[in-house]
Structure formats: structure tokens, C-alpha cells
Amino acid sequence: MKQIPKDKGLDQSVNVLREGYQFLPKRFERLGSDIFQTRLLGKKIICLTGEEGARLFYDNEKFKRKGALPKRIQKSLFGENAIQGMDGDPHQHRKLLFMSLMTPERLEDLGDITRKQWQKKAQGWGRKKAVELHEEAKEVLCRAACQWSGIPLREKEVKKRAEQLWLMVDSFGAVGPRHWKGRKARKLSEQWIKELIEDLREGKIEASQGTAIYEMAYHRNLDGQPLDTQIAAEEILNVIRPTVAVSTYIAFGALAIHQDPKQEAKVKVAEDEYIEMFAQEIRRLFPFVPFLGARVRRDFIWNGYYFKTGRLVLIDIHGIDHDPRLWDNPQEFSPERFYNWKGGLFDLIPQGGGDHYKGHRCPGEWITIEAIKASLNFLTNDIDYEVPLKQDFSYSLSRMPSLPESGFIIKNIVRK
Template sequence: MSGEDAASLFYDEERFERTGVAPLRVQETLFGRGGVQGMDDLPHRRRKEMFLSLMSVESIARLADLSDGQWRAYATRWAKRDQVVLFDEACEILCRAVCVWAGVPLAEADVQKRTRDFVAMIEAGAAVGPRHWRGRLARNRTEGWIGGLVNQVRAQSPPSDEGDALQVIARHRDAQGRLLNSELAAVGLINLLRPTVAIAWYVTFAALALYQHPECRARLLTGEAEYREWFVQEVRRYYPFFPAVAARTRKEFDWKGYHFPHGTRVLLDLYGTDHDARLWERPDVFLPERFRHWNRSAFNFVPQGGGEHRTGHRCPGEWITIELMKGAVAFMSAGMHFDVPQQDLRINLSRIPTIPKSRFVIKQVRLNSRGERE
């Protein structure tokens, strides 16, 4: 299914459900068993409340500030190197920032290992063979690590009154008033950490857009906050990430001449909807200004799912994605200068998630004296 009307139907919870829909290989790598993505009705709403409690404006701003600090610290080191792979560095930046924000201890010696495991889980979501098995092993290691932290929090006496993500999730109770077991709590926390690391894909596409559309960088340098958001949204619309999401029909029904039998798995084409010529003028052209007049429909722009954040299955981490991308774009356009050497920037649409083949190499990094996010 593709398009605004299809997305509106797809997020009708009376007609579609998510429980047990994701293939086991996706649960074993990307989502985790028992993750919020595969829940419905009251259990889903209760688990969603847990995540939404962490999404205040102040909380997201704190994460953005942590991310900005990491960008400057890393760029200072890049200035002393011949060249760096931006995608790899962005993954580490985001891993460090989100772990501090979430209250997750991350030893310096473990940064690369933990980052690689998050990346392996993301890359395994639609993979078979070695890439899938790397993701499963990474999932097992990470759940063991986070589950141990959850148990440490629960063993504290008296309990900490800190409101970071580790504390909130470790002490969350389900719709029956029961603490999540340590495995489910670990899955919940990983579903905050892993998607934040995944923003590195969008950050890399943003760098590619700055390189391919220098007129956008010139506009960003004016400091116009509205344009920065348009640019970020256009990166999310234009470039490919995960192409589809799945649900299953709760009952038999007909819609626009199509018959949907009960129990049918249905895919919503996210990339196709974001490139639908019925919705977007010149959809295959990168044009941030199109968002000047976007009507903010919950169903015509769905890079991270559609519908309502608070009551439906749209990803609440979308707010984090937008803010961290805005900070990264501000730094890459105004906080530093860099050269882009010749490299293979082709994007393979058969790979999920995809990224420029070279993962975007930059060289001769120079810091500006004023590189802070405005």
C-alpha cells in the first residue's frame, strides 16, 4: 500500500494489528522480542506512555546539547587526521550522547564495541546470512549488558530518584502493575539507544545533500531556523531509509475495490508515500522549500511511520531525530569546513538500510570559531 489514503487506513487500529506481525528474524535483531513495535491496544498504550514520558522538550534539548558537544569534540580530533569516514564517526557521536542522556554507563574502552553492536542490529533488520547473524549476536550481547544495568538499578536501596531513561524503564510497570522482566526492560531501553544511533544514516545523507546542493548550505549559513528544519525534513523525505512497515488485518473488509481477508499481512510503502507524485510536486527533486507549505498531515509524510505519536504507532523518537539532525546540520554547515575527496557515493536501493557506498569520506577538516548550535 502507498499514499496518504492508504497510510490513513493502515493506521486504523480497528482494522490492523501489530502483535506477532514482524518476522522473527526482525525481532531477533532490530526490534527485540516483546518490543513496543509489536504491541497493540492497552499494553501498547501503556508501554508507549513510558517512552513519551522521556520525550519532554527539556529532555530532548538536553540530548541535543550532549550531541552538539560530541560533534565539536570529534571534529577537533578530525582536524588532526588526513581524512575520516563521517558515517562511522557519527555513529560513535550518537552512541556516546544517547548513553549519557539515558544514564547508561559507557566506558571509553567500550565505545567502539557498543557502537558496532548497535549498528549491526540496525543493518541486520532485513538481512540474511552473515549480516543477520552478526546482528543476532550483537542483540544478545547488548541485551545482556543492558539487562545487567537494569538489575543493578533495581537492587539500589533506597531507589534513585533520577529520571533518566535507565531508571524510568527499570521501574516501569505494565498494564497489570507488574515490573517488566529484565529482558523486556532491556529491549525497551535498547529501543531508545539503537534508533538514536540510527540517526547516523540520516546525518550522512544530510552531509551528502550539503555536498550535492551547495545552494542549501549557503541558505543554512544565514542562520534561518525555519529553513534548517525544512532542510532536515527534506533529507528525511528524499533519501531512503527503511522502506516499509508491516501490520496484519484484524478482520475482513473491503476498501476502494480491494478485498482484505482476515489475518492478511500488509506492508505500507514509506519511501513510495514520501515520493508520491499525488502528494509531492517533483518528488524526485531535492527541494527543502516544499516544507514551507506542508500541511503537517500525519499520513502524507511518513519516514518514521504515520498516524499519531501519542496514541498510535508513529515513532515518538521522530522528535529526537529532527532535533539531533538539526544540530548536526548546523555544525556541518557553520561549525566546520571540510573537503570531500573523490569517492563512490552511489546508493544501493537493494540494501536495507542503505548508505552511500563510501559512507561519506571527508578530509581537511577545519573548525570555525563559532560552531555551536544556534
């Protein structure tokens, strides 16, 4: 039996917070291995990287998700009863519910709604000296996600709901005040959605079949019982919260265009294929999810290494998306790299890998791509703007989640 290389030190929990997205990649490089063992919160953890590591990690015969998510992440980001912690037939049944929302027609609707919401938002920009794109994107995507999901959203509550959804996202890599703000935001958001579900079930409000709120409200578990109101609320938030999280990608996309003006010209006149490649390259290059976890379902041996039942295993999401064995010049922004891409399940995994239908790959990545594409179309075709140079375009790989320090500021905005 081969010994799994070990990270030096007694416990690396503090270093995860200090190093963020670079925590795992730095150790894989230092140890010269695609597998190593470390300790987090006093527990032994196995860490994997590389395409083969991802292929192993997303083998449902060997790994399970139940018990893998820390309670603090459940209570702030995903919810305590949500799909991310499910396995087997119940997971498959719940996954089909999410997949039913992702038809080509409904995704096209989301793109149209998102672009129209940007156009509506831009109506007030002419009266402002400048706007911070990330802040604007949070509200635009909140409006778009709620409209697409059938969730009634009053004008006076847009800013509040957008901020609550963002605070959940902003909490996942934090301790202290940021984390507690995320937990409070989740409680308030769950209560908001629970009341709407109850109103829908009692006939006080209406929603169209096929929308997230309708399908979640009337979905039945394998035992034939409707989803508990709390669980239904958590799962609806697992549709609209990740959509608001795309606001980071919008800021990064604007940054990519600013740093390479030739890209703006390409996106402006591009067919849908190039815009989608541009969106994929934003997702590949810029930081989003650092790593994900699962637990060993039963003892097994892989490449001579022993995996014990119950052991927590982390997959290096950020590192795989920047692996030079998979991507030429991985630190460069180059949408053209996707011209010959075959759509692998274990190479581009910014929101998780594996199969959408049979595995744990996030169905929300299709929402992410559509929201990015619609936003890029708006930025390049619906407005002209200037980018003040006196702002901080840098972003930290230590902070989780990361985004441009300035949020990306634009000024002198003119609608076309």
C-alpha cells in the first residue's frame, strides 16, 4: 500500500482562510503529487487534484455527499436540508426537479429577462457620475432571478433582497462578522420564501407552471408527500442565490474586456458560439469555488492509496481549472481555447464536475452561462462607457469569494 503524501503542520485550518484559492494548489505543487493528506479542524482530510482526481471524486459508488458539508456552510450558504447534502434515489429525484427548470426555452427566457433588466437599470445611469458594476449586477440579477422563478418582488424590497442573497455568498469563506451576516441573511431569506410558498399553496398568489416557485411548492418526494415548506424555501434559494453570485463573474467579465479591448470587438459582433466561449473562459480563469468535499462511502484502494470509509475528501476546483496539463497557458484569458473543447466532465469544473443527470454537477451552471452571455451582450451592444483608471482592478486569491477590489467602476455611460 502506498503512503499518501502528508502536508506538514498539525492543523491547516487557519491557512485555508489565509491562502484561500491557493491553499490546495500550493501544496500539490510543493509535494509534487495529485493527492495529499492534511488536517483541518483536527480531522484528517485527503485532497485530490487533476482530471483523474476529479473523475474519482465524482464516482457516486465511492463517495457520498451526506455529512460532507460543514454545518457552518449549510447554515449560511446552502441550507441544512438542501440537495447538496443528498445521495442516492432521493438526490436523483430532487435533481430531476432542478433539471426540469433548465429547458432550452426557459434558459433562453432567462437570458432575455436578464438583458431587459440591465436595460431598465441603465435608464438611471445617465444621471450618475459613475456606477460600480458589481453592485448594479447584484440587483439586476436578483430581479431577473425572481422574475424567471415566478417570485413576486416589490420595487422597494429589491435592494434588500439582493443584498441578503449576496451576503449568503459572501459568507462562505469567512469567519466572524461576514459569516454571521450570511447566517442572518439566510434566515431572513428563508422566512421570505416560506411565506410566499404558503401564500401560493393557499391560493393567495399565483405562479406559472414551470417556474421554480411553482415546481418547488408542488413537488412531491419519493414517498408522495409534498416538500416541507422549509426545504422548498431552501431549494428555491438554491436557484436565486447562485444567480446573484454571478455578479462576480460580471465584474470579472468587464475586467477581461477592459484589459483586452480586442475582446470587446469580438463579443460585440460575435455569434452565440463565441459569446459562450467567452463566458466559459470567465468561469475557468476567475476565482469562484475553491474546493468541494465528499465522504468516502466504503473502503477502497485507488492507484495504490487507501481510502477509509467516512474520510472527508476535498477536490481542488480552482486548481483543476488552472491545471497546465489540461489548459495551455492557464493564467491567460483566451476564449479561443474552447474552439476545440469537447465539453469534458472533469476538466472545466468551476461549479463542480461529473454528470448533470446522474451525478452532483450543479445544474445552475447553465443559468450562470446564460446570465453572463446576456450581461456581455448588454455591456458591449446596449451602452457605451468609460473605465476610470483610478480604481483597483486587482483581486485577491486569499479572499473567498473574490472579486475586483473596486467592484469595477464605469462612468460617462450612454445608452445606444
